[in-house]
Amino acid sequence: MPRLSLAVRAATAAAAVLTFTAAGASVAAAQTGTINATATVLEPITISGTSELQFGTVFPGVAKTIAVSDAGAGEFTVGGDGGAQVAVSFNLPTNLASGGNNLPIGSWAGYLNTTNSATSGGSTFTPSGTAFNANLSGTTGTAGSMFVFLGATVTPTITQVAGTYTNTVTMTVAYTGT
């Protein structure tokens, strides 16, 4: 067998490689599938009590008042769409009851603010069954809030019978934008 030239040997080898490669070349294409993630955001209205109305120590015959700016004042927060208007009203008891005994409660006082302060930037109101309007802070499309502070006076008699005196305070918030 005569010796082949370098060029011939290279061409032959390349042809063999390419021939082998061309005859066996097949690739599976990558496959994809697509879904969507979906969600519908609902605009809520939220009412929550954030601070308890605390009368602390109460003595028979000694009226005790908690002012809206006192540390023991009750506080509620209303949250919702910024700038939303709500109608707020209260159903307030005049007595707290323990069995057949009553403990008068009254002189309810209120303070309304769009910031969490019971001393400035807001307005006083007298809580009652008559609804009043208030607007949450902010503008539509942002989170808005409103803060309501409550105070009251309990008037135990000198012969107030010991016991647990209770009743229910109802705060109603109606969204007026719908």
Place this chain on the structure above:
Amino acid sequence: MALHERERFWRRLRPVLLPAAVLLCGAGSVHMRAPRIRVAGVQDLTFGKIVPGVTTTILLTDAGAGQYTLTNQSARTVQVQLVFVLPTALALGGGTTIPISFGPASAGFSPSGSLADVVPFDPAVPFTVTIDSKRTARVFLGGTLQPVAGQPAGSYTVPITLTTN
């Protein structure tokens, strides 16, 4: 090399080189065979109605989890790698978005297609699976949405793609 010897050499090579040349002329491209695994998105990841400020999670086992089917059309068991293109947020339009996140067990692979034998995995990391011949496996996907307190109301959406390699 003498001339008659070179001629004898090329006559011997001709049967090899000629078919090779024909093949080279014909094999100008790589042949793409039919896919052995067919992937399809069959159910959206549905968070439903959510409220601002409240984080909502869909587990891979929940009814709202997204689902893909992977069908092995070949006659052999096939091993493939699952790769997700995960979004970072759902969109309302106009630039309003809700962040979405996925955890190490947000996705699950079931060779039988049911939750009974699902194996959780991290959708952020390519995951290699095996699918038997002529079987349809299933991939489940959950996630977590974190709408902010002032999230605007509306319908949000984003596509999620699964690729097999």
Place this chain on the structure above:
Amino acid sequence: MTWLRTLSLAWLIAPTALAAQGVLVAPTGVFINPHTRGASVSLYNPGRTPVEVSISTAFGYPVSDSLGHVTLRMETAPDSTSRSAASWIETFPHRMVMQPSERRVVRLLARPPASLPEGEYWTRLVVSAKGGQVALQSPTPDRGIRVGLLLDVRTIVAVYYRKGLMHTGVTMTGVRAQVWHGVLHVCARFTREGSAAFLGMLHVTVLDSSGTQVASVQRPLAVYYSLSPCTTTAVPALQPGRYMVHLLVDTDRGDLDRAALLPIAAVRDSAALVIVPRTP
């Protein structure tokens, strides 16, 4: 001995509490039609204590008084000519106890009379959330005056039932504006047109004499029959001079399902505003 008698009467009460709790209700407007037959409302307890929740329906709609305040008129016994859906929209469940951070869904199902004419019918969904008995503390648990107050928080949102093709509109008249103690009051009378309540947005902008916007405010607007609200916004920096107050009413609401909002052509009007210098 007087001081002993006084001491014996000094029944001490440790801090007493008004239970703190509440509920998140979404959405604030729910829409039902004969095809859907129902809808759902999401509730969420954001507090740290369980709350007892009760759900009911009542007929009501926004009205305004002579001062422009908007409240809800609730009618416990609406007559047959009213658009009340309160008697035939049911809620499931009616009561539940929600644990802290728990989310629940309330289903609404409409069962209207077979002969119900086409139109839009309304009811209000009243969601009451009541906490448990307050935990009272006392140094002398077996005696003394103990005061406990239960808090019942009620949230009221709107529900609409639409049968047939709906259309709506609103007219705006009687626009007037004034500034009182640094607060801008803009009042107008809105009257509904069409077969459905108008749900939209009122945009108020104030321009000075050079056309520069110096104040603006937006408020959602819901007109069922007629409404004369006054919209207010603080404008402490407005100087004496002449201004124009522009009002625009459209349906650009981000808080409601946009698919449920009925389109209208925008309604516009304006009023002049003059701020006079304060006399010293």
